[in-house]
Amino acid sequence: MRRYTIQTTIxxxxxMFALDRVGHANLTPNYNVAPTQTVPAIIAEDGERVLAELRWGLIPFWAKDEKVGFKMINARAESVAAKPAYRNLIKRRRAVIPADGFYEWKKEKEGKQPFRFVLKSGEPFGFAGLWDEWRGPDGPVRSCTIITTTPNSLVADIHDRMPVMLPDEAVGRWLDQAVEDADELKGLLVPYDADRMRRYPVSREVGSVRNTGAELIQEVALNSK
Incomplete structure (x- = not known):
């Protein structure tokens, strides 16, 4: 998953997430969130839920170069507890990345057709993520990755992966710093209930990160260019 939307206010x-405080997060509507951009995220610090800003594309603390973040946009739920870059983070540095929709592209004869996936209720939700802090030449950089899992029935014919969307009852466990059991945490990283979601086609203009307007989330006729 490489694009999503967030138009929810602080x-x-x-x-929604029972935040204790807002850090340095600046929240403005973004209809085409892309990797390497700074995104709002909820993290746990000293027992509090904090709204922070993280760069999308994980840069592990031990990385020699920030360019590694381009390759760590997503982390697979099946291996997140085993890979060196993630296995310590899943115990101590978990995040919830707020969103209200995400995009995936379906291959058609006329080209790739983007679809937006949202909750039927229209409410925002949170992706399961991990974060880390890298000490770069210009100072510390906090970054994150979004965890993906196998697709539900609504996504399966378009893509073989989908982001982990945490239901309300799972958010607390995911952010609870007292929970460190990897198997218990992996149990939360499952496909979202397809019956609570819907999808619709949107403009192919969403394919360019230069396009960021609200028109990107408007439904279009199939095969629309």
């Missing part, structure tokens, strides 16, 4: 996120 006030809405504070209520």
């Amino acid at each position: 006030e809405e996120l504070m209520a």
Whole structure:
């Protein structure tokens, strides 16, 4: 998953995720969130839920170069507890990345057709993520990766992966710093209930990161260019 949308206010996120404080996060609507951009994320610090800003594309603390982040946009749920870059983070540095939709592309004869996936309720939700802090030449950089899993029935004919969307009852466990059991945490990284979601085709303009307007989330007729 490489593109998503977030148009939720800080006030809405504070209520939805029971935030204790807002860090240096600056939240403005983004209809085409892309890798390497700074994104809002909820992390746990000193027992509090904090809204922070993280760069999308994980740079492990031991990385020699920040370019590694381009390859660590997503982490697979099946191996997240075993890979060196993630196995310590899943115990101590978990994040929830707020969103209200995500895009995937379906191969058609006329080219790739993008679809937007949302909750039927229209409410925002949170992706399961991991974060780390890298000490670069210009100072510390906090970054994150979004965890993906096998697709549910709504996504399966378009893509073989989907982001882990945490239901409300799983958010607390994911952010609870007292929970460190990898098997228990991996049990939360499952496909979201397809019956609570819907999808619709959107403009192919979403394929370019230069396009960021609200028109990107408008439904279009299939095969629309």
